[in-house]
Amino acid sequence: MSFVILSLKTSATNYSLVLEDCRLGDEGAAILGQALRLNDKLRFLDMSNNGITGKGAEEFCERLIESYLRVVFMHWNPLGSKGGQAFARALKTNSDLQVLDLSFCGMGQAREQDPMPAAERQALNQAARRREPLERPPAIPLSKE
Numbered sequence: 001m002s003f004v005i006l007s008l009k010t011s012a013t014n015y016s017l018v019l020e021d022c023r024l025g026d027e028g029a030a031i032l033g034q035a036l037r038l039n040d041k042l043r044f045l046d047m048s049n050n051g052i053t054g055k056g057a058e059e060f061c062e063r064l065i066e067s068y069l070r071v072v073f074m075h076w077n078p079l080g081s082k083g084g085q086a087f088a089r090a091l092k093t094n095s096d097l098q099v100l101d102l103s104f105c106g107m108g109q110a111r112e113q114d115p116m117p118a119a120e121r122q123a124l125n126q127a128a129r130r131r132e133p134l135e136r137p138p139a140i141p142l143s144k145e
Contacts, residue, residue, distance in 0.1 A: 004032070008039040016044035020073070026056030033063035046073040048101075054082025061086040064094060071099040079105040 008014060024032065029052045036042070052060070057079045064072070064087075077083070084107040087100065 004035070008035045008042065013041065014039065015041055016046075017042060018044075018046040019050065020046050020048045022050055024050040024052060024056075026051075026053055026059070028052075029056035030059035033060035036063045036067040036069070040068050043068065043070045045069055045071070047077070048073045049076040052077040052079065052083070054080045054086065057083030058086040061090040064090045064097070067094065068096050069094075070096060072097065073101045074105065075101045075103045077105055079107060081107055083107070 004017070004019070008017070019028075019032075022028070024047060028050065029047065032045075032047070047060075052074065057074070057077075074083075074087075079087075079102065083105060084102065087102060091097065091100070
């Protein structure tokens, strides 16, 4: 993890970071959230399938509020409603985030102890709808050689 933090701190061109299936857990999510302050170039972050729970999501989302990330993949993490609420709060103030994938994160399951309150779920849905579509990168012409 220290290599990732050093890379975020020193790289001027690191626009994307894929950490899928890296077993980050809650501690790694918290550390990565703190590292977001060090890099204002990072736009794409994939932390899918890392065992991140609601606790790790809350710590990560404290920094997500201030970040310039445009795309975050968090699918297949057991975030539960606690994690969903953390992302809903972050989306209220972060206007840069365009794509947030929280699929298969265990939110809203009937057997959960603390289901996401309707107001938080509505805020998450409204924040997702108000996002502007991502700008398409310019096409690269193919040479005719």
